[in-house]
Structures are given as structure tokens and as C-alpha cells.
Amino acid sequence: MTAEQYLNHPTFGLLYGVCPLDEHRQLFTTLYAQRLFFVVTQRPEGVEFQSISRTDARMLIEQRLRSLRRLRKMTEYQSLAAIHHQAFL
Numbered sequence: 001m002t003a004e005q006y007l008n009h010p011t012f013g014l015l016y017g018v019c020p021l022d023e024h025r026q027l028f029t030t031l032y033a034q035r036l037f038f039v040v041t042q043r044p045e046g047v048e049f050q051s052i053s054r055t056d057a058r059m060l061i062e063q064r065l066r067s068l069r070r071l072r073k074m075t076e077y078q079s080l081a082a083i084h085h086q087a088f089l
Helices: 054-070 074-088
Strands: 006-009 013-020 025-030 037-043 046-052
Touching: 013 037, 013 054, 013 074, 025 054, 037 054, 046 054, 054 074
Parallel strands: none
Antiparallel strands: 006 013, 013 025, 025 037, 037 046
């Protein structure tokens, strides 16, 4: 089971971790509205926020869902599918 992750953005406040994208990047969204999305990259120099469109966020989540299905990680898949449904449908 994956723990929920939160991050404080200097302008937009508390962000919720939607899903990991790779070893150093994760997709976050604003906690309450879930309308603004950010790719957060963790580097030795610090954390970098990149805002992305809702369409790009949806595409990244759908790619992650396909990857989880291929890897047969059904618990993570079901959790992310619920987030996808809540945010985009």
C-alpha cells in the first residue's frame, strides 16, 4: 500500500500526490479543486514545479494506468483508476 503524499507549493498551497511518473518525478494536483496539475521533479539542488495542462495530466495518468496493468499491480491500478475517475469523469 502506498502512503499519501502532500507537498506545500509556495503559491498554490497544499498539493496532493496523484502518482509517481518515474524515479524522480511525480504528478501532483491542488488538494481541493483538483484543477491545477504539476509535475514535481526532485533533484539534489531542490524541488522543481512544472505546471501542466489538465489534458497532459490526464494523459500521464492514463499512461501510468497502462503501465500498472501490464505489471499486474492491481491494487495500485485500482487506486489510481479511482483517482482518474474522480478527477476526469
